Amino acid sequence: GAGVSQSPSNKVTEKGKDVELRCDPISGHTALYWYRQSLGQGLEFLIYFQGNSAPDKSGLPSDRFSAERTGGSVSTLTIQRTQQEDSAVYLCASSTRDPASEQFFGPGTRLTVL
């Protein structure tokens, strides 16, 4: 497909379990971003990958959150020992390297922690 894809679309897990969320960016996009959207809230930046540079992890809320990007393409966001406050929609976006180029968002993964 031509857009950013994310999987799964919905994930329900129990408190304390680990979850992995996947993002497939648009082909050729070197920048990839993860954001979190909590109910009724705006979008909160989590982490940013740009090519082979060290990722900007400044938005990760705790050390339970981590992300990796393999081969400059697919990214996985991992949340360890999930808590109820982790329940949110996790959005991935990608863009080209051009300054301030449009970020294209995927449909998100809705995570529910029981």
Add this chain to the structure above:
Amino acid sequence: QQQVKQSPQSLIVQKGGISIINCAYENTAFDYFPWYQQFPGKGPALLIAIRPDVSEKKEGRFTISFNKSAKQFSLHIMDSQPGDSATYFCAAVRGFQKLVFGTGTRLLVSP
């Protein structure tokens, strides 16, 4: 310094009316100001964007007004339609860095 404040939180406009959403920022290093539109169950999609060297940008029924000295920018939706009902987010970014989003405005255009 990184905050973007958005108002109102929600807005009801009659069909054909003008919808106005306002945002204010603090960090003068921001150099790109996009607006995103989000429908339920979908990711945000870029609607229109402006750089600080212009005071206004218009695309169809959508206009951004930008006041650099006041550090404010706003979205105007002319002739609002029921299909415009969505959540709108303003944002700001510096260079390659992450988008800083406002808290969103839920717009409802009544038929």
